[in-house]
Amino acid sequence: MATVELKDVRKTYGGRVEAVKGVSIDIPDGAMCVLVGPSGCGKSTLLRMIAGLEEITSGTVSIGGEVVNTRGPAERDIAMVFQNYALYPHMKVYDNMAYGLRNRGMAKDEIDRRVREAAATLGLAELLERRPRELSGGQRQRVAMGRAIVRSPKAFLFDEPLSNLDAKLRGQMRIEIKNLQRALGVTSVYVTHDQVEAMTLADTLVVMNGGIAEQIDTPMAIYEKPASIFVAGFIGSPAMNLLAAHGAEQGKGLTLASGGAIKPRDLAAPEAGRQVLLGVRPEHLTLVSDSKNADIEMKVTAVETLGADTLAHGRPVAGDARGGELIARLPGSVRISEDDVLPLAIDAGAAHLFDAGTGKRI
Amino acid sequence: MADTTAPQSTAAVLGRREEGAMLGISRTSRYIAHAILILGVIVVAFPIYYTFVASTHSLQTILRPPLPLLPGDRFFDNYYQALFGGVGRIGGVSVDLLLFNTTVMALGIAVGKIIISVLSAFAIVFFRFPGRMFFFWVIFITLMLPVEVRILPTYKVMVDLGLIDTYTGLILPLMASATATLLFRQFFLTIPGELVEAARVDGAGPWRFFKDILLPLSKTNIAALFVIMFIYGWTQYLWPLLVTNRNDMNTIVIALRKMISFADADTQWHLVMVTSILAILPPIMVVLFMQRWFVKGLVETEK
Numbered sequence: 001m002a003t004v005e006l007k008d009v010r011k012t013y014g015g016r017v018e019a020v021k022g023v024s025i026d027i028p029d030g031a032m033c034v035l036v037g038p039s040g041c042g043k044s045t046l047l048r049m050i051a052g053l054e055e056i057t058s059g060t061v062s063i064g065g066e067v068v069n070t071r072g073p074a075e076r077d078i079a080m081v082f083q084n085y086a087l088y089p090h091m092k093v094y095d096n097m098a099y100g101l102r103n104r105g106m107a108k109d110e111i112d113r114r115v116r117e118a119a120a121t122l123g124l125a126e127l128l129e130r131r132p133r134e135l136s137g138g139q140r141q142r143v144a145m146g147r148a149i150v151r152s153p154k155a156f157l158f159d160e161p162l163s164n165l166d167a168k169l170r171g172q173m174r175i176e177i178k179n180l181q182r183a184l185g186v187t188s189v190y191v192t193h194d195q196v197e198a199m200t201l202a203d204t205l206v207v208m209n210g211g212i213a214e215q216i217d218t219p220m221a222i223y224e225k226p227a228s229i230f231v232a233g234f235i236g237s238p239a240m241n242l243l244a245a246h247g248a249e250q251g252k253g254l255t256l257a258s259g260g261a262i263k264p265r266d267l268a269a270p271e272a273g274r275q276v277l278l279g280v281r282p283e284h285l286t287l288v289s290d291s292k293n294a295d296i297e298m299k300v301t302a303v304e305t306l307g308a309d310t311l312a313h314g315r316p317v318a319g320d321a322r323g324g325e326l327i328a329r330l331p332g333s334v335r336i337s338e339d340d341v342l343p344l345a346i347d348a349g350a351a352h353l354f355d356a357g358t359g360k361r362i
Numbered sequence: 363m364a365d366t367t368a369p370q371s372t373a374a375v376l377g378r379r380e381e382g383a384m385l386g387i388s389r390t391s392r393y394i395a396h397a398i399l400i401l402g403v404i405v406v407a408f409p410i411y412y413t414f415v416a417s418t419h420s421l422q423t424i425l426r427p428p429l430p431l432l433p434g435d436r437f438f439d440n441y442y443q444a445l446f447g448g449v450g451r452i453g454g455v456s457v458d459l460l461l462f463n464t465t466v467m468a469l470g471i472a473v474g475k476i477i478i479s480v481l482s483a484f485a486i487v488f489f490r491f492p493g494r495m496f497f498f499w500v501i502f503i504t505l506m507l508p509v510e511v512r513i514l515p516t517y518k519v520m521v522d523l524g525l526i527d528t529y530t531g532l533i534l535p536l537m538a539s540a541t542a543t544l545l546f547r548q549f550f551l552t553i554p555g556e557l558v559e560a561a562r563v564d565g566a567g568p569w570r571f572f573k574d575i576l577l578p579l580s581k582t583n584i585a586a587l588f589v590i591m592f593i594y595g596w597t598q599y600l601w602p603l604l605v606t607n608r609n610d611m612n613t614i615v616i617a618l619r620k621m622i623s624f625a626d627a628d629t630q631w632h633l634v635m636v637t638s639i640l641a642i643l644p645p646i647m648v649v650l651f652m653q654r655w656f657v658k659g660l661v662e663t664e665k
Contacts, residue, residue, distance in 0.1 A: 053559050074565035086560035090578040099574070100564035147564075 002064030009059035037208035079148035279352035294343030417635035470533035471595035483546035585655035
């Protein structure tokens with residue numbers, strides 16, 4: 001068990017393509033750090049640099065207070081769970097888990113004790129004599145976890161471990177991984193592109209985009225105070241609505257491009273005329289009785305009835321939203337249909353302001 | 363490993379094959395298919411059967427056509443004579459020494475080829491070193507140079523090295539193989555990168571990875587290649603003919619040739635037939651023994 005620290009880690013391929021552009025993260029002992037971002041954002045590269053599978057162009061990676069830049073993967077005392085499980089197909093489950101320990105020259109009975117203990121924890125005790133191809137996807141995933149656990153490493157590294165499982169199993173394994181990680185208290189770095197996984201698993205969430213860490217914080221802090229338009233759009237489902245607006249003429253308040261004016265209570269109002277984007281999560285758009293009380297009017301283009309909620313997709317009647325689309329999460333009891341014009345109020349207290357030019361939070 | 367489908371038992375796979383009838387194959391067409399197969403077997407197997415029949419008759423019976431279609435009564439006499447008596451015909455060398463020579467050569471070629479090609483494919487696929495592609499292409503272009511093409515320079519080299527009439531001289535020039543290297547390269551390229559990385563994280567160095575993971579995964583490939591190369595080595599004619607002068611270094615194929623003299627009457631055909639049968643037995647045994655691995659390799663993909 002140990003801390004994992006990244007200091008200004010960079011990765012350049014062939015001296016030209018910068019995959020990771022200076023990321024610094026401190027992961028406290030026993031914490032679960034999730035790297036999330038769209039494909040190509042450098043999250044996997046970063047993980048592989050921590051693992052030692054990828055060379056570090058500059059910056060330092062420390063595990064347990066020691067800089068491990070020049071050490072090979074086996075000498076970093078980490079264990080990795082791969083996307084396709086990467087089990088040795090010709091070895092029994094038992095040997096798959098024992099292999100790393102044997103390579104370290106551990107005594108036979110100690111190996112046996114550890115493998116059986118891990119197998120019991122993961123519900124694999126009955127399967128130890130099987131080969132990977134005789135296992136289901138979920139079982140293979142557990143074996144891959146077991147291979148990591150038996151080592152009692154300083155850190156677990158997960159590379160999109162659940163992306164090959166079906167939705168139901170994924171949800172189940174997500175909880176299992178979380179419980180297991182808590183129980184073992186091993187510092188973990190988890191890479192995923194799935195923001196639900198990211199939100200539920202993370203102690204520290206790192207949202208990556210284009211090789212940089214856009215925001216590093218707890219999941220709720222990121223959800224409640226996204227640092228940029230990118231984070232706002234990436235975290236939360238459905239994505240946050242972004243409305244073009246500018247600072248109102250007199251005093252506080254905002255003028256929406258659609259014509260309405262609102263006064264965000266807790267937000268520092270931008271100076272008059274400054275172009276901003278107003279970020280409103282779908283759940284912070286509420287249906288009001290008539291257009292007089294509405295901040296914005298939306299013409300519905302599609303309705304998704306989820307039971308508990310109804311998602312209304314549409315376009316602002318006047319002005320524009322980023323991407324032209326607006327989504328409102330309405331109570332499931334609301335009956336709406338396409339082409340309805342909905343008068344919506346914006347919960348100004350829960351709204352976010354971003355600079356239209358830089359995309360940063362104001 | 364990439365497959366996420368439910369594991370299938372061997373029986374299930376075979377079961378699906380037997381359901382050929384489901385594809386609309388009628389009873390009649392199945393008979394026709396079998397008739398063609400049987401015809402094919404007869405065409406292939408008859409000469410061998412006839413050789414066996416001839417090996418159980420006396421020389422007089424063989425030389426007086428037509429040759430009977432059923433085995434004769436000289437089985438034990440002929441085989442005893444070929445194995446222990448009839449040494450004069452093949453240069454004073456006993457059949458078992460010839461078989462031994464041929465076995466050494468065939469095994470040497472097969473094992474040597476496999477070792478060299480597995481190792482070179484391992485180097486080319488899993489390591490980055492200067493000139494890697496250069497070496498790959500050098501190996502690749504030797505495909506265009508079969509033994510017959512490079513036989514004179516090779517012979518010269520063997521003479522200079524004093525390897526005439528040695529096992530090394532028989533084996534070495536036939537060992538280098540681009541085909542086997544390419545085959546292993548293609549197979550190694552299909553091994554997922556994650557598996558290699560998992561092994562690295564598990565503390566397996568290159569040698570451990572090779573021994574514990576790569577070789578076990580390649581075993582069906584190795585078995586197939588072994589059979590092909592063993593038979594290739596066993597049936598070599600031109601090279602052993604050139605590189606051996608002494609009769610006790612002959613291979614069985616060369617000896618067979620030497621047993622047949624130009625005058626028909628001088629040739630002890632019954633012994634030639636016995637020797638032929640003895641000559642094809644070891645390759646057959648290799649195929650039968652290795653078949654288990656073949657079938658295994660075909661039925662289950664170990665990846």
